[in-house]
Amino acid sequence: MxxxxxxxxxxxxxxxxxxxxxxxxxxxxxxxxxxxxxxxxxxxxxxxxxxxxxxxxTKEALYAALLEDLLRLWLSATDAIRPDSEPAAALEGYIRAKMAWSRSRPHASKLFANEVLRGAPLLAAHLSGGLRALVEEKAAVLRGWMAEGRMAVVEPRHLFFAIWAMTQTYADFDTQIRLVLDVPALGDREFDDGVATVLRLVLGGCFADSARQHG
Amino acid sequence: MxxxxxxxxxxxxxxxxxxxxxxxxxxxxxxxxxxxxxxxxxxxxxxxxxxxxxxxxTKEALYAALLEDLLRLWLSATDAIRPDSEPAAALEGYIRAKMAWSRSRPHASKLFANEVLRGAPLLAAHLSGGLRALVEEKAAVLRGWMAEGRMAVVEPRHLFFAIWAMTQTYADFDTQIRLVLDVPALGDREFDDGVATVLRLVLGGCFADSARQHG
DNA sequence: GGTTATGCTGACCGCGTGGTCAAGCTTTCC
DNA sequence: GGAAAGCTTGACCACGCGGTCAGCATAACC
Incomplete structure (x- = not known):
């Protein structure tokens, strides 16, 4: 050596x-x-x-480097939502991807949560830049589907807020979920139940008729 | 004087x-x-x-005093969910109450979020005690409604996690929401849209047939 | 092999932290 | 009025923090 x-x-x-x-x-x-x-x-x-x-x-530079990496991952998760996608499948894919991310990278999710809670001093520019543009773009796709009658009419950006909140809560608030469910750690069962619940709410809310198949 | x-x-x-x-x-x-x-x-x-x-x-005692007050509020919000309630109305009332709380006491919500993110060192006992018992009790009510066919079959505890996440995100992640929506602060419009979105998802997911009336 | 550029780290520094306390002040009680 | 009890606060302390740097080790290059 x-x-x-x-x-x-x-x-x-x-x-x-x-x-x-x-x-x-x-x-x-x-x-x-x-x-x-x-x-x-x-x-x-x-x-x-x-x-x-x-x-x-510096400490801040180290922290900023982490946030940089993080945001790149965050932004890439919406790839499945494209005008030529099948709406329900696209949303389902997005939710599953976000949920998998909460499971595989809980620290990253918590880091992000911490930063936003603080008022996002180092992330504000990215949030009002890249993220806003991305959300606007994907929201336009959803609005297109709504106009074609392929999904219910919801404010698309608030739909994203809801999906982010529900999926990230399994990483950020894992302590609370763990204690309420009385399990030592979140495992397959808890994540499967979580995915099922989120899918039911989102698909039920956006595609009312098909919702009953997901119980 | x-x-x-x-x-x-x-x-x-x-x-x-x-x-x-x-x-x-x-x-x-x-x-x-x-x-x-x-x-x-x-x-x-x-x-x-x-x-x-x-x-x-001490600093910790001051912090603990805040958490104490906070949790009392948190626990009292589920009052509307009782066996003799009308299921959809009960959930709607709960969601509206939680959303109003996010708007009127955003600092309290963020405080709670910060504590849980840290692993809830001062709250663990309460979460696995009072909160777990409360959730168990309310989950039983929901299971009763499900058994009677009055609402769709969902894991009730995960339904609560979803509702908590979606409503609290308007307090905890207000910075992100603000920047994505490009508004200086969250106001009536944003909270109305938020309530509408959360109601649509939850009612659509739990009472599929009636969901379409809430667009 | 020798020279240079890069990597590494123990020891150190100034500063802000949570917390303490003695001394003075104000309200209460008799 | 006067003593006791509770309240207020400037000055202070030990400590852990982020950050620095001189001096040495090692790899790279000729």
Missing amino acids: QQPAPGRRAQQRQQRLAQILGAAEQIFATSGFEGASMAAIAAEAGLPKANLHYYFG | QQPAPGRRAQQRQQRLAQILGAAEQIFATSGFEGASMAAIAAEAGLPKANLHYYFG
């Missing part, structure tokens, strides 16, 4: 970055920006604190 | 307590427990920092 394999430096750099980002996501998610300490993140990553500063400069 | 009116002390005490609790709710809601500083709360309340410590002892 001593020979200077070419690119060893770059490779280790990537590993360290991932190590730090992973630890930071977890700590920031459960403690919030202010509550998290660089020392705690360093401990979680198994690195000296000064090393984090070497790679990211 | 100099004469020693009887009870002047107790009266001023109440005023001070309210003053502190109000300021604390606001600061804790937007900064989280760790992010909030006693100095910031004191400044918001217009009192010296040492005064807060005189009344509440």
Whole structure:
């Protein structure tokens, strides 16, 4: 392991970055920006604190890097909603994707929640820029379907708010759900029930006739 | 104002307590427990920092006092759901109440969200105690209605999770909603649209046939 | 092998934090 | 009026924070 394999430096750099980002996501998610300490993140990553500063400069820059990655994921989830999609299938796909995301990346979801709760100081520009444009675009698709009578008339943007809220609650509020359901952790059963419930509400609300098939 | 009116002390005490609790709710809601500083709360309340410590002892005790009040409100909102209620009307009433609460007490809702996001260290006992019992009780009412064929069969507890998520998002995520809708603040219009959307989804999902009347 | 650029980190710093307290002030009670 | 009880607050403290940096280790390049 001593020979200077070419690119060893770059490779280790990537590993360290991932190590730090992973630890930071977890700590920031459960403690919030202010509550998290660089020392705690360093401990979680198994690195000296000064090393984090070497790679990211400041705590805020590290936090911002996480949010950047995060938002890219967030925005890409709506891909299934396109004018040529079948409306119910498109919404179902979107809900399933969001729900899967809540399950696989709960820390990321909590991080996002924390940031928005704080008033989104670092995300405001993205929210009123990229996200607004995306929502506007997808809302137009839904309005098209409504005009064609292929789905019920709802304010499309509020429909998105509802879907976001219901799906992300399984990540953000997992503690509450866990305690109310009296289970040690959310597993297959809880997520299946969650998906079924969200699908029923959304499909029932947007495609009243077909709703009864989803019980 | 100099004469020693009887009870002047107790009266001023109440005023001070309210003053502190109000300021604390606001600061804790937007900064989280760790992010909030006693100095910031004191400044918001217009009192010296040492005064807060005189009344509440520690930061955590002040925070806990807020959560205590909060949970009492939270639990009382389900009153409308009783076995002898008309199912759709009961759910509609509950949703409207929750939505009104999001509008009138957004700080309280955010405070709650912050606490649950952190893993609910101070609320865990209440969540798995009083709240779980309440949900179990109301879930039983819903199951009764389902058995009688008066509403669709859904997992009642997950239905509650969905309703909580959709209604509270108008308080907790108001920043995001505001930026996406491109309005300076959430007003009548936005809350009316929100109520309409949530009602459509829940009533459409639980009472499929009558859903179309709510567009 | 030698030189340079990059990576790494222990020790340190100034600052804001939650919390304390002695001293003074005001209301209450007799 | 006077003593006791409760209230107020400026000054202070130890501590943990984000951030810095000098000095050393290692990989890259010729």
